Amino acid sequence: MARIVMKFGGTSVADLERIRNVARFVRREAEAGNAVIVVVSAMAGETNRLVALCKEAGEPAPGLGAHGVEYDAVVSSGEQVTSGLLALVLQNQGLRARSWQGWQIPLETDLAHGKARIADIDPEAIGAAIDGGEIAVVAGFQGVAPDGRIATLGRGGSDTTAVALAAAVGAARCDIYTDVDGVYTTDPRIHKLARRIDRISYEEMLEMASVGAKVLQTRSVELAMAYHVRVRVLSSFDPPEAPGPGTIICDEEDIVEKKIVSGITPSHDEAKISLLAVPDEPGRAAAIFTLLADANINVDMIVQSPSRAPGHANISFTIPEADLDRAVALLRDAKEALGYSALQSDRSVVKISVIGVGMKSHAGVASVMFKTLADRGINIQNISTSEIKISVLIDSQYAELAVRALHQAYGLDRTPGAP
Amino acid sequence: MARIVMKFGGTSVADLERIRNVARFVRREAEAGNAVIVVVSAMAGETNRLVALCKEAGEPAPGLGAHGVEYDAVVSSGEQVTSGLLALVLQNQGLRARSWQGWQIPLETDLAHGKARIADIDPEAIGAAIDGGEIAVVAGFQGVAPDGRIATLGRGGSDTTAVALAAAVGAARCDIYTDVDGVYTTDPRIHKLARRIDRISYEEMLEMASVGAKVLQTRSVELAMAYHVRVRVLSSFDPPEAPGPGTIICDEEDIVEKKIVSGITPSHDEAKISLLAVPDEPGRAAAIFTLLADANINVDMIVQSPSRAPGHANISFTIPEADLDRAVALLRDAKEALGYSALQSDRSVVKISVIGVGMKSHAGVASVMFKTLADRGINIQNISTSEIKISVLIDSQYAELAVRALHQAYGLDRTPGAP
Numbered sequence: 001m002a003r004i005v006m007k008f009g010g011t012s013v014a015d016l017e018r019i020r021n022v023a024r025f026v027r028r029e030a031e032a033g034n035a036v037i038v039v040v041s042a043m044a045g046e047t048n049r050l051v052a053l054c055k056e057a058g059e060p061a062p063g064l065g066a067h068g069v070e071y072d073a074v075v076s077s078g079e080q081v082t083s084g085l086l087a088l089v090l091q092n093q094g095l096r097a098r099s100w101q102g103w104q105i106p107l108e109t110d111l112a113h114g115k116a117r118i119a120d121i122d123p124e125a126i127g128a129a130i131d132g133g134e135i136a137v138v139a140g141f142q143g144v145a146p147d148g149r150i151a152t153l154g155r156g157g158s159d160t161t162a163v164a165l166a167a168a169v170g171a172a173r174c175d176i177y178t179d180v181d182g183v184y185t186t187d188p189r190i191h192k193l194a195r196r197i198d199r200i201s202y203e204e205m206l207e208m209a210s211v212g213a214k215v216l217q218t219r220s221v222e223l224a225m226a227y228h229v230r231v232r233v234l235s236s237f238d239p240p241e242a243p244g245p246g247t248i249i250c251d252e253e254d255i256v257e258k259k260i261v262s263g264i265t266p267s268h269d270e271a272k273i274s275l276l277a278v279p280d281e282p283g284r285a286a287a288i289f290t291l292l293a294d295a296n297i298n299v300d301m302i303v304q305s306p307s308r309a310p311g312h313a314n315i316s317f318t319i320p321e322a323d324l325d326r327a328v329a330l331l332r333d334a335k336e337a338l339g340y341s342a343l344q345s346d347r348s349v350v351k352i353s354v355i356g357v358g359m360k361s362h363a364g365v366a367s368v369m370f371k372t373l374a375d376r377g378i379n380i381q382n383i384s385t386s387e388i389k390i391s392v393l394i395d396s397q398y399a400e401l402a403v404r405a406l407h408q409a410y411g412l413d414r415t416p417g418a419p
Numbered sequence: 420m421a422r423i424v425m426k427f428g429g430t431s432v433a434d435l436e437r438i439r440n441v442a443r444f445v446r447r448e449a450e451a452g453n454a455v456i457v458v459v460s461a462m463a464g465e466t467n468r469l470v471a472l473c474k475e476a477g478e479p480a481p482g483l484g485a486h487g488v489e490y491d492a493v494v495s496s497g498e499q500v501t502s503g504l505l506a507l508v509l510q511n512q513g514l515r516a517r518s519w520q521g522w523q524i525p526l527e528t529d530l531a532h533g534k535a536r537i538a539d540i541d542p543e544a545i546g547a548a549i550d551g552g553e554i555a556v557v558a559g560f561q562g563v564a565p566d567g568r569i570a571t572l573g574r575g576g577s578d579t580t581a582v583a584l585a586a587a588v589g590a591a592r593c594d595i596y597t598d599v600d601g602v603y604t605t606d607p608r609i610h611k612l613a614r615r616i617d618r619i620s621y622e623e624m625l626e627m628a629s630v631g632a633k634v635l636q637t638r639s640v641e642l643a644m645a646y647h648v649r650v651r652v653l654s655s656f657d658p659p660e661a662p663g664p665g666t667i668i669c670d671e672e673d674i675v676e677k678k679i680v681s682g683i684t685p686s687h688d689e690a691k692i693s694l695l696a697v698p699d700e701p702g703r704a705a706a707i708f709t710l711l712a713d714a715n716i717n718v719d720m721i722v723q724s725p726s727r728a729p730g731h732a733n734i735s736f737t738i739p740e741a742d743l744d745r746a747v748a749l750l751r752d753a754k755e756a757l758g759y760s761a762l763q764s765d766r767s768v769v770k771i772s773v774i775g776v777g778m779k780s781h782a783g784v785a786s787v788m789f790k791t792l793a794d795r796g797i798n799i800q801n802i803s804t805s806e807i808k809i810s811v812l813i814d815s816q817y818a819e820l821a822v823r824a825l826h827q828a829y830g831l832d833r834t835p836g837a838p
Contacts, residue, residue: 060507060510070517077499080492085472091484097484149523
């Protein structure tokens with residue numbers, strides 16, 4: 001009997017009809033002889049409703065209540081309700097089941113209420129329950145902190161709950177049911193030749209998540225990588241009796257047929273700032289980026305190039321588009337101190353990232369990228385690289401053209417008509 | 420510094436505006452130097468919404484999940500949300516506060532999920548917290564059962580939570596805030612001369628609750644009586660800075676000026692059944708009432724009188740009106756076995772109860788009642804008595820007339836114009 005973990009997000013448990021549908025997926029795994037833990041999110045919309053109530057109630061005045069603790073007590077109730085309802089539906093369909101709240105397992109967190117990290121999970125009681133044939137329905141997104149209060153893990157935390165439970169009980173796999181049927185080589189909504197990826201490594205999945213692929217929460221992938229939990233992404237909108245194969249996220253060495261490039265991801269949530277004619281002296285760049293870091297603004301894709309003014313340089317970089325106004329205001333206020341002559345900003349940029357573990361051992365990935373874009377007359381503004389990712393910043397009007405051209409150049413196109 | 424418990428029901432915390440109003444009542448007690456525990460119900464309508472979800476999810480098939488356990492996990496979330504929100508609002512208004520779930524206190528119950536009884540309350544942690552000046556906001560209606568799961572106390576259970584906490588921490592009083600400003604000599608909606616009662620004994624309050632006065636849950640009064648908790652009923656719709664005095668429910672010996680009769684209560688939820696010409700032999704009455712008891716139908720006001728048929732008797736009694744159809748069907752099916760000749764039933768009856776601890780030491784209460792009703796030409800059909808209550812069954816068309824006449828006869832009328 002294998003232990004497995006299944007996780008269903010908010011749209012998969014949006015109402016009782018959807019919850020009954022989830023029960024069919026669970027029944028299939030239980031009847032196949034597995035010992036099953038199911039992790040559930042709050043019903044779609046419920047977390048937003050509870051967060052809005054907390055917002056209306058107001059923030060605690062400093063020193064009068066620990067930040068986030070009451071928020072956690074209120075918002076965690078959403079998953080509590082879903083876990084009870086799914087357990088009832090399973091019982092109603094003739095299966096043994098019970099709900100588990102985080103504090104009942106217990107799933108222990110740190111004290112960072114509202115965005116807690118998991119500290120420890122006791123696998124004894126829940127492991128014994130599922131081995132005895134009772135389905136465990138766990139309220140995701142929450143645990144109990146050292147203060148004895150409920151702590152939530154932050155948005156998307158149910159993915160992390162599922163992966164952490166899978167690690168704790170030594171599950172054979174952790175199936176994340178969502179509203180897409182897997183991870184794709186690129187967004188299928190913008191390119192119809194995108195292919196579902198059969199297997200992808202943790203590292204690649206992390207890079208894809210970091211550039212905006214919203215299939216899995218980044219922390220859950222980090223956790224899966226650390227504990228070698230085999231995660232599968234599949235769709236709860238597939239027929240419960242025969243879901244698709246989904247995408248398996250696993251160790252690189254478990255992927256027999258390694259692609260050089262696994263995916264291509266456009267990220268539109270970028271803006272570019274250029275500071276012209278900054279004095280080329282030690283400490284100038286540090287001053288700029290310290291100013292932004294102190295304001296909690298993430299800087300990426302830094303390029304320094306010689307300025308026409310001798311002894312000066314132009315510095316350009318990208319930041320999240322949502323922070324642009326704030327960053328521009330900060331930099332303008334510090335113009336004299338920083339010593340630049342002009343500031344330019346640009347929202348119409350897109351970051352195109354090419355991701356693949358094969359890059360580690362294959363040269364030429366970058367040159368294919370540059371040549372492919374050059375052939376289409378697309379100018380590369382900034383570049384950044386990691387061991388398994390190359391990102392370029394281009395004019396946003398070329399986003400789709402670039403994705404399609406690169407998708408073909410790296411041999412990712414699905415044969416039209418093939419599945 | 421006195422410890423006090425305050426309890427607010429669903430209409431008092433119906434939305435954030437009402438919750439902010441509750442916070443003003445709490446602030447007043449805290450600023451007066453009291454150590455405060457606040458018990459809250461779910462926001463009005465929330466429990467019904469959660470119960471409906473459970474109903475839609477279905478009942479567990481036998482043996483596949485303990486009855487009521489998942490219902491408790493789901494429905495208890497309503498109070499959890501209110502407790503967090505009120506704590507946030509209090510913190511936001513500059514007061515130290517925190518929410519407490521039943522399992523955090525812990526408030527331990529028995530295993531009767533869905534209608535659990537409180538087994539034990541640990542007063543240490545919550546007592547220390549309030550003595551340290553932190554307001555404790557307790558989610559009412561719930562605790563933790565020996566199985567480690569959440570258990571709810573049944574409808575109205577937040578009153579019981581409040582009284583039990585008051586007993587556990589040795590509170591000076593337990594204030595139950597509701598939508599009426601106290602307990603009245605009779606329903607003020609049917610008699611404008613009804614007076615608010617300043618003090619009433621536990622025994623009288625129990626009798627009033629048993630005949631349908633819905634101010635407090637019966638179990639909370641029993642608990643208050645057992646532990647000598649001084650309970651006060653007052654209105655959350657009064658100005659928070661100057662609430663009215665309400666009604667104090669206390670030991671009989673703490674009531675200096677004892678009234679012979681404290682209240683008069685009409686109960687319309689009654690129906691009468693008469694079985695004519697039942698053979699007057701040992702065991703016949705027992706057979707009738709065993710049949711009804713086995714069907715969980717409560718019988719009250721039994722009268723046996725000689726029948727015109729020699730060796731036979733007529734037996735009449737009352738039952739809750741909601742059970743009438745079921746009772747009639749049962750008795751008809753058993754007509755032969757029971758041996759009666761005819762069955763009559765009547766829904767147009769009302770039970771008028773006169774309640775007062777003074778009856779214990781004063782004769783003549785019954786005779787005043789019978790004379791008063793006879794003077795108005797009202798026929799008494801059945802009678803039942805307890806040590807502090809006399810109830811009569813009359814034709815329901817005389818209900819208001821009887822209440823008003825008795826209210827005057829026992830000297831309960833408010834002087835018109837007086838408060």
